[in-house]
Amino acid sequence: MKRRLAVAGVSLAVVLGCGTLPAAATDSAPAAVTAAAAPDVDVNKVKAHLNEFSAIAGRNGGNRRSTGQGYRDSVAYVKGKLQAAGYTVTEQPCTSGCTSGAGPNLIAEWPQGDANNVYMFGAHLDSVSAGPGMNDNGSGSAALLENALTLAQQNPTLRNRVRFAWWTDEEQGLNGSDFYVRSLSSTERGRIKSYYNFDMIASTNGGYFINHITSSAAAPMKAYWDSLGLQPEENTEGAGRSDDYPFEQYGIPTSGYAMGASARKTSAQAAKWGGTSGSAYDPCYHRSCDTLTNINTTGLDRASDGIAYTLWQRAVDSGTGTSCDLTGAVANGGFESGTSPWTGTTAAIGAHSGRPAHSGTRFAWLGGNGTTGTESLSQTVTVPAGCTQASLNYWLYIDTSETGSTAYDRFTVKAGSTTLATLSNANAGSGYVQRSVSLSAYAGQTVTLTFTATEDYSLQTGFLLDDVTLQNG
Structure with a gap:
């Protein structure tokens, strides 16, 4: 592993010796x-x-x-x-x-x-x-x-x-x-x-x-x-x-x-x-x-x-006879190809100044206005019947002027009318974090995914969304 240059060296006990590794018993798979x-x-x-x-x-x-x-x-x-x-x-x-x-x-x-x-x-x-x-x-x-x-x-x-x-x-x-x-x-x-x-x-x-x-x-x-x-x-x-x-x-x-x-x-x-x-x-x-x-x-x-x-x-093929191909299930998940097929507050998609994309140059910046309001993006996806371990993955950067642990501004992820995840200004960090929710229950179905940011009347919280994908597992 590469050493972090900023980490100071420490004095450690030395374990000396060389030679050939002996054989050893193995742990069996549980x-x-x-x-x-x-x-x-x-x-x-x-x-x-x-x-x-x-x-x-x-x-x-x-x-x-x-x-x-x-x-x-x-x-x-x-x-x-x-x-x-x-x-x-x-x-x-x-x-x-x-x-x-x-x-x-x-x-x-x-x-x-x-x-x-x-x-x-x-x-x-x-x-x-x-x-x-x-x-x-x-x-x-x-x-x-x-x-x-x-x-x-x-x-x-x-x-x-x-x-x-x-x-x-x-x-x-x-x-x-x-x-x-x-x-x-x-x-x-x-x-x-x-x-x-x-x-x-x-x-x-x-x-x-x-x-x-x-x-x-x-x-x-x-x-x-x-x-x-x-x-x-x-x-x-x-x-x-x-x-x-x-x-x-x-x-x-x-x-x-x-x-x-x-x-x-x-x-x-x-x-x-x-x-x-x-x-x-x-x-x-x-x-x-x-x-x-x-x-x-x-x-x-x-x-x-x-x-x-x-x-x-x-x-490895499980031999169940079902298949799971999620290639392209989410279209334009990195927002690099305009706004289609996303619907909703599509003006939130772009190469915004002031904050970076997770990858590429474009992302969706929902909220961040500091006034009462709601912005959302939706896309309809199909989860193949064989995808019994499907998950929705996305990278989210929560940038806020709020302080403390009270949730004033919220970000929700929904499949249809079901809320899969709720985050808030209290979850803010210094950069993008990969998050995941299960879509296994939607195998064999077509469902609308919706990301929504809701702000109260003061102090902005921006929810920066990028690289949305569906994955098997």
Whole structure:
């Protein structure tokens, strides 16, 4: 994981040692989620990939920095495994924004499933120059590789497309993933329904953290860890610090697992998960001791199986005979193509000055007048019968001059006459937040979605709406 430059260094206990990871027993998939037919990923095979990354670093100055031979050899190892398994594999040179001499991104796609509905899973493959980077981020890279190989070996029928990525130059500023997302056309970005990131998933004093834990994208990841009784928490330490962030910047829903970096475990977390309170989640973060001994095998196993569960939930055909294609279900959800087919207060849609769009240049600014009034936007959508886990996702920025926790100005989301969500000035923040409501009850129906802002007589609250989508799951 990329270090935040503003975070001061702290003195941490050092865990020294190197060698080959031993075999270990695995956690079996719990009964609550076995019905999804997701495989139990063999953690010993994940650790075999870590052993190879460690050996590569040992032959190349002790690290796998993006500009060095250790990184290029890591790419060659992963690429060889994927090609042998039948993947379409591409090395993407990072031609702008990356550190001079950085190696390529590695992109692998399994050639099945709907290419208009892509679920993407990624991890950065580079380390810092200080050490071999076994937890940061050999752990995510190895778990991702074994999941890809397991998918190929199982070869289930896919309803959606699965794409894997191993990113270059993350440690220098998320440069590889940023280049990848920038290089896509808007149409190609629109095909990516969710991106899942895995960075530091084996921290020795770690916790169980999920990016955007309450979002629709995170639902299967949270469901799996909930089934293990782990009581996961939001990954606040990692926000904006890993390869999910460039995807977020373009309005692509994201989630992912992490076990923590240099932040310190609280007493409440230690009581819940074990470990040492007051100490860093990873005492070897960005240090030479991030070797094979700096791996939490239990956490690595739980994350690896959770990745598989998420992949199966998002992409594998359940065999029910029903289908769920929500491509284009919400038209002009980013408001970039005029106002149609939205109805209502369409003057609220535009490239407004004073506040940014979540992505692109246009958004809907409802309210914000500081006088009594109501503004709304509506669109009629059809939820296919097979979409029994459909959700409505949207990004909302609540900007207010009100103070305190009293709800003076309100924002509602309705399906037909049913109110699905109500927010107010009391929910204001400093930027856009992705929110989600279920439309599962409307499978097989056509329904009108309505977003409404209602203000009282004084002090404005603007509700800035962008990137409205329907998603399966």
